[in-house]
Amino acid sequence: MALKSFIHVHPDSHFPIQNLPYGAFKTHSTTLPRLGVAIGDYVLDLSEIAKSGLFNSPLLAGSDCFLQPTLNKFLAMGRPAWKEARDTLQKLLSSTEPALRDNMELRQKALVPMSEVEMVLPMEIGDYTDFFSSMHHAKNCGTIFVGPKNPIAPNWFRLPIAYHGRASSVVISGTDIIRPRGQGHPTGNSTPYFGPSLKLDFELEMATVVGPGNELGKTIDVNEAADHIFGVVLMNDWSARDIQAWEYVPLGPFLGKSFGTTISPWIVTLDALQPFACDAPKQDPPPLPYLAEKTSKNYDIALEVQIKPSGQKDSSVVTRSNLKNLYWTLTQQLAHHTINGCNLRPGDLLGTGTISGPLKVQPLCFEQEPDSLGCLLELTWNGQKALSLNGTTRKFLEDGDEVIFTGCCKGDGYNVGFGTCAGKVVPPRD
């Protein structure tokens, strides 16, 4: 029989006792953020549980890791501590365990309605890296920018391509995204375009949150890489395609990306995702030995993108994709990142890159139905075709548009979900 909480959790909820994702929150009465896990419509305040002495397992008893304003200290403790915390919390929240269930005073303090909290970034992100691991996305981008002949460079099939992203501008879901200004391609011999980006886009991604990490000069073996992944979030790597196209030769994306990256507030742990592990795609050519995994796993996480156009009440689904569409796995990404000795630190964020599925129809011949392409660049084929949105159309995002990602794993009678990762585009300031 499925594990059940004494807290009522709606069957459609993303946050049953099987999930217990971690986040950081503020209430009107707290100044410093506190750490919590989501359970149904509540946040369980981990600082209250810790102060009550209910974390009594070997690694967590007496630790102040849940009295911190961020998860970094807990992340550094590694999987044994994460497992203890999960076991303790699943027991405490279960319908058969009286310790919390029957302690009304503690319930009052420790269970905060979600409607009363403001979620904040759950960790300090030392470095943010973004991979490019969906073959469909790589192929579509290559076809758009390089042409249909050899759209994917030969290195792509040999290593998980990535770039360093900007950590300072990673924001929590719900933060407005200010349209960036910048330069775009000149027309002919004119000076470059300068002004608000005319090609603002979303990118449907997920990102892993790094646990202990490694010392500078050491590597993490691909078969041990999972022990360095605490969990996963939804991520929108907002992109200004005009700025990006003009600036990226030869050193890659810079200001076309660094104005904002949104993550979902709840980190779903790798432990909660285990039931949804699935085989990763076969890799041809076979990966070099340092990237060859004994078991190569993806996760079956259904992803959806909705756009709520400016001034409209309703949002429209524009994309349905799945994390299992990734070519390079999360563990290959992490191991590759360290093969040169680069040190990963607790709280580092590793984006997957845009997660596109296969094109269902030829480019420029889309039906109105949602496709599996992870950004407008692909959905509108770089603005060549407008996307229909419930009576209006879009080639790129307009001010006032809200983009909402959701992600969910369907279990037997329960979900393990990510909630939403949302942001609204607003005009430039100054």
Added chain:
Amino acid sequence: MALKSFIHVHPDSHFPIQNLPYGAFKTHSTTLPRLGVAIGDYVLDLSEIAKSGLFNSPLLAGSDCFLQPTLNKFLAMGRPAWKEARDTLQKLLSSTEPALRDNMELRQKALVPMSEVEMVLPMEIGDYTDFFSSMHHAKNCGTIFVGPKNPIAPNWFRLPIAYHGRASSVVISGTDIIRPRGQGHPTGNSTPYFGPSLKLDFELEMATVVGPGNELGKTIDVNEAADHIFGVVLMNDWSARDIQAWEYVPLGPFLGKSFGTTISPWIVTLDALQPFACDAPKQDPPPLPYLAEKTSKNYDIALEVQIKPSGQKDSSVVTRSNLKNLYWTLTQQLAHHTINGCNLRPGDLLGTGTISGPLKVQPLCFEQEPDSLGCLLELTWNGQKALSLNGTTRKFLEDGDEVIFTGCCKGDGYNVGFGTCAGKVVPPRD
């Protein structure tokens, strides 16, 4: 008459009272790093000065900014506080001021011989960005990789090209650099090379240390950008050319750079560099309005690279260059970085890119004399010609080689110098 300290400072010293660069240090008796300024062969311990109440200016009196283990808090306070600190310290250290000079107990505590300290990173680096602002370097790299026709992409003259670097692997001068492993280009249809990098290189750079910075969504005007630059360090952006060449299409440098970046321990303030300001090169085409400066300044900082080959006692000068060779100024770099609303934070590091001077001779026809090229890629024209080093030769760096940068401004009877930025290459671990 020139300002003079009661502390004896050798005329060749980099650290007279006109300089007073900031750093962080440990001694055998301290556990947490402390903040200090260099004066001659001593470090003045700022925590002792603060505890003695000698910072009595409006912004610094009562502040705990010098009781921190890093400079970040002081950096955030901005130029008015930096000026107060400089005024106070120049007065305290001057030959005519008795407060410190005649207080033997305080001198004993606060003046620590440099030979007794270990320097550590002076700030937490939230993000590290690396520009590509030397035209000579861009032209040489373009000629090597793209060919002599149009070696520089047209965007280069319109904006300061940059990429996000890796903050976690920035290390202090003196830290060994572990040769990275990674993939290199396949030969023909073979699998890619995998192993220790065969083309390990240095890159002669400087980097600005960011002060207050800006909120996400705001910009910093190019004419106010200097108020956000606390100071400058020497930087070696070690590069594995074979890893870089294979991985960088289409997203830019990643593992070819992220194994280590060395900075000098002393941050020379922009205030100390003012006497060495000089005109920046004329820019053609003229920069777009947001990059057009009322006064466009570089700094005349003589730079030198020495290599001490493995097993040898002596080092050889291989490059003499100068910061004034930059095309895009430090202030243009900083303003451009924020034009899209990207937030800079106190302690962020902005590298200039390799600082090469003009080629004195045709490539592949170098004389033995030191040239002004800022990396081995250029000096050996990607390994096509060996560099003579006092009886031995190098195309790229070998294990045991030490690379030493120095930088110095020559004043009237004094120097404002940077000390050294050094690192030794050691073989991979594991």
